[in-house]
Amino acid sequence: MRFSYVTLFEGLIASYFEDSILKRAIAKELLSVEFFNPRDYTLNKHGKVDDYQASGGAGLVFFPQPLFDLLRSIKHASPEAYIIFPTPSGKLFTQNDAKRLAKKKHLVFVSGRYEGIDERVIETFADELFCIGDYVLTGGELPSLVMSDAISRNIKGVLGNEDSLSMESFESPLLEAPCFSKPPIYENKSVPSEFLKGNHAKITSLKNKMSESKTKYFRPDLFSRFNAKH
Ligand code: SAM
Numbered sequence: 001m002r003f004s005y006v007t008l009f010e011g012l013i014a015s016y017f018e019d020s021i022l023k024r025a026i027a028k029e030l031l032s033v034e035f036f037n038p039r040d041y042t043l044n045k046h047g048k049v050d051d052y053q054a055s056g057g058a059g060l061v062f063f064p065q066p067l068f069d070l071l072r073s074i075k076h077a078s079p080e081a082y083i084i085f086p087t088p089s090g091k092l093f094t095q096n097d098a099k100r101l102a103k104k105k106h107l108v109f110v111s112g113r114y115e116g117i118d119e120r121v122i123e124t125f126a127d128e129l130f131c132i133g134d135y136v137l138t139g140g141e142l143p144s145l146v147m148s149d150a151i152s153r154n155i156k157g158v159l160g161n162e163d164s165l166s167m168e169s170f171e172s173p174l175l176e177a178p179c180f181s182k183p184p185i186y187e188n189k190s191v192p193s194e195f196l197k198g199n200h201a202k203i204t205s206l207k208n209k210m211s212e213s214k215t216k217y218f219r220p221d222l223f224s225r226f227n228a229k230h
Contacts, residue, residue, distance in 0.1 A: 001102070001155055002032050003148050004081070005141075006070060007111040008049070010035040012141040022149065025158045036074065038066040050114050059115035067110070067117065071125045074108055082127045083108045086143035087116065088136055090129030093147055095170035097130065101147075102154035109148065111140030173226035175215045177207040 005013050017023055017033050025031040039047040043065060050060040074081050082104045101107060110117070110125075122129065132143040152158050159165065169175040180191040194206045216223040 001030065001104070001152070002034070002078075002106040004034050004036060004074060004106070004108040005111065005144055006036045006038060006067070006074075006108065007139075007141055007144070008037060008039065008113060009111075009139070009141055010037065012139075013145055016145050016149075021158060022152055025152060025155070028157060030155055030157050031152060036070055038062065038070055041070040041073075042066040053115065061115050062112065062117040062121065064118045064120050067121045068124070071108070071110070071121070075125075078106050080104075081106045081108050083110065083125050084144075084147070085110050085112070085117065085122055085126045085129045086132065086140040086147070087112060087122075087129050088131050088134075090131040093130040093132050093143075093150070095150070098147070098150035099154045101151045107148070107151070109140070109144035111144050113139045173215070173222050173229065174211040175219060175222070177210040178214065 007013060014033070014035065017026060017031075022031065026033065038049045042049055049062055049066050051063040053059065053061055071083060075083075082101075084101075084107060086109065110121075130143070130147060132146050137143065153165070156162070165171065167176060180195060184191050184196055192206060192210075194202050197203075212223070212226070215226065
């Protein structure tokens with residue numbers, strides 16, 4: 001997978017790939033990461049990429065020219081590039097999107113700043129728009145990283161143990177059951193005794209029950225979807 005980031009702030013994104021699972025994925029050549037700064041494509045000599053809104057009112061927006069030129073050159077060099085705009089106006093990003101997008105070869109994330117991006121850029125280049133939650137962030141860098149991270153986990157070879165994917169939250173309508181480690185009792189709190197007896201059928205049955213009650217409590221919206229199917 002090739003990830004391209006269009007951003008004014010490369011450092012915010014680059015540092016995330018300098019540790020842990022995604023660093024190893026780059027070393028194994030499962031991922032590659034590159035950056036494009038819209039300022040390098042602007043035709044004005046001050047490197048300006050933002051301007052006042054045509055409608056008047058508070059706040060600046062990315063004006064079209066630098067992003068048109070930049071995205072056109074990416075598309076020209078890589079026709080398979082699939083362009084994603086993080087924006088509060090997009091559809092909510094989900095695990096299904098992460099799995100679907102993990103099958104692409106080249107994803108481009110265009111990070112907005114200010115009040116956002118001139119709509120004509122989005123109309124011309126967007127393959128998809130995604131929102132990562134109902135709140136507003138200062139820029140698209142975090143949403144781009146959130147999506148890239150979730151997508152990367154679904155690329156074969158990125159996770160050490162791919163079995164860990166199948167039981168996770170959002171793989172079914174239910175959240176994952178609570179996890180426990182050692183010791184069996186810590187500060188008077190016990191691991192469920194069934195977990196320690198080694199009967200895998202009973203452990204699975206208990207985990208399913210815990211999964212249901214956790215989902216019912218924390219995510220009644222998911223639980224009603226689960227109920228409708230059973
Ligand atoms: N004026 C915009 C609005 O009200 O929808 C918000 C602009 S926000 C300050 C700047 C940039 O941050 C956006 O262009 C987008 O790239 C990113 N952004 C902010 N919140 C986001 C969210 N919840 N999901 C995805 N992207 C977001």
